[in-house]
Amino acid sequence: MPWYVVHTRSRHEYKVNTRLIxxxxxxxxxxxxxxxxxxxxxKKILTPxxxxxxxxxxxxxxxxxxxxxxxxxxxxxxxGKKENAEPIPVPDNKIDAIRRFVNSKTEIFTLQxxxxxxxxxxxxxxxxxxxxxxIKRNVEKELFVVSIDLLxxxxxxxxxxxxxxxx
Numbered sequence: 669m670p671w672y673v674v675h676t677r678s679r680h681e682y683k684v685n686t687r688l689i690x691x692x693x694x695x696x697x698x699x700x701x702x703x704x705x706x707x708x709x710x711k712k713i714l715t716p717x718x719x720x721x722x723x724x725x726x727x728x729x730x731x732x733x734x735x736x737x738x739x740x741x742x743x744x745x746x747x748g749k750k751e752n753a754e755p756i757p758v759p760d761n762k763i764d765a766i767r768r769f770v771n772s773k774t775e776i777f778t779l780q781x782x783x784x785x786x787x788x789x790x791x792x793x794x795x796x797x798x799x800x801x802x803i804k805r806n807v808e809k810e811l812f813v814v815s816i817d818l819l820x821x822x823x824x825x826x827x828x829x830x831x832x833x834x835x
Contacts, residue, residue, distance in 0.1 A: 670757030671696070672729065672737075673747040674722045680742035681716045687740045694725040696763065698770045717770065721747075723763065729755060781807055782834040788814055792831040799835065800825075 676684045685697045698717040703710050726733050734755070737746060746755040782788040782802045789799050800816035803824060810829035 669694075669725050669727045670729070671723050671725050671760070671763050672755050672757055674724050674737060675744040675747055676720055676722055677742050677744060678720060681720065681722055684740060684742040685722050687742065688722065688724055688737065691736055691740065693737070696723040696725070696767075698723075698766050700770065701773070717766070723758065729757075781805065781812070781829060782832065787835040788812070788832050789835050790814065790825075790827065790831060791833050793827070795825060802832075 681697055685695050688695045699714040700717050701712050702715050704713045724737060737743060748755040784802050784805055786802055787799060788802050790796055798816055800814040802812055803815045804813040812827045812832050813824050814827060816823050
């Protein structure tokens with residue numbers, strides 16, 4: 669049976685998942701363990717692998733089923749090629765691959781490198797804590813050129829990926 673990707677409102681994955689199950693639809697919300705930083709401690713929590721998305725299985729995606737999904741509180745849309753176009757099913761082999769990946773309990777690290785023109789903070793090295801703007805970036809080589817306004821002068825610094833974070 670085909671699976672479809674349902675786009676949810678921000679941080680509504682669990683609510684949408686529960687509501688779709690209550691409507692007798694089969695859902696899949698892949699979760700991974702990640703570390704949560706609290707004020708005084710770190711704790712492992714389960715978070716969605718794809719924030720903002722839930723998979724739902726529908727044998728026939730007729731208008732009635734579409735409306736049932738779209739009228740669910742927290743649902744934004746069902747993903748397709750274009751807006752107002754037919755939703756595209758996700759191949760079963762991709763869903764199986766996601767299930768195997770989630771069940772393997774592999775530790776995952778997500779990296780969000782800043783893009784060109786975006787503000788960034790240097791987190792390692794002699795300029796740790798200094799903020800600037802990314803001028804150039806090469807993600808493959810993990811090289812970033814950040815412009816820092818120091819005494820009304822711009823200084824460009826080459827950094828590795830682990831030394832920079834998105835603001």
